[in-house]
Amino acid sequence: EVQLVESGGGLVQPGGSLRLSCAASGFIFSNYEMNWVRQAPGKGLEWVSYISSSGGTKYYADSVKGRFTISRDNAKNSLYLQMDSLRDEDTAAYYCVRDEAVGAPYWGQGTLVTVSS
Amino acid sequence: DIQMTQSPSTLSASVGDRVTITCRASQSISNWVAWYQQKPGKVPKLLIYKASSLESGVPSRFSGSGSGTEFTLTISSLQPDDFATYYCQHYNTYRWTFGQGTKVEIK
DSSP states (O other): OOEEEEEOOEEEOTTOOEEEEEEEESSOGGGOOEEEEEEOTTSOEEEEEEEOSSSOOEEEOTTTTTTEEEEEETTTTEEEEEEOSOOGGGOEEEEEEEOBTTBOOOBOOOEEEEEOO | OOOEEEEOSEEEEOTTOOEEEEEEESSOOTTOEEEEEEOTTSOOEEEEETTTEEOTTOOTTEEEEEETTEEEEEESSOOGGGOSEEEEEEOSSSSOEEOOOEEEEEO
């Protein structure tokens, strides 16, 4: 069974940093491209970042470019999102999502990030 | 970047109604569209991929159509479990784009 379990969310002050993690199991993690998607409270879905299966290619939404860094450790079956210079508007649930030819059938349960003073 | 414009933002309907949600892409994207259902406090659930292919386990009352720039999600006979928010998504690109969402409410 495919499982994606995020962790690392919490309350942080504006300008602060957080590192999100996503532990993958039930599939060969190194074979799959991965994404982070976020959802602000009561709002829609927003793609945040993409990473290739090897980790060599990365893309970011304009809203987070230069502040967030996606990475992965295929030996540990883990995906990460380093979030720096956090802003109020980064408050959201962050989902780890597996990338497939059919779209995104597998999502983690999400981890909540709250940016507030 | 490609934009996905979804309409309507809210839809009021009754059980048994036929419901249609539309998504328009800012440029041609072939058939690389997926549709998701999301209920409050839950993770999005994939319904349709490649514009018209039904994900395994999804009831046949859900269908998708379209190609190029205009896409639709249709629920042939709305059931109580279908009241939720629906999102379209452009994928098969390094930068996913989601529509703004359509909330289907009880009339």
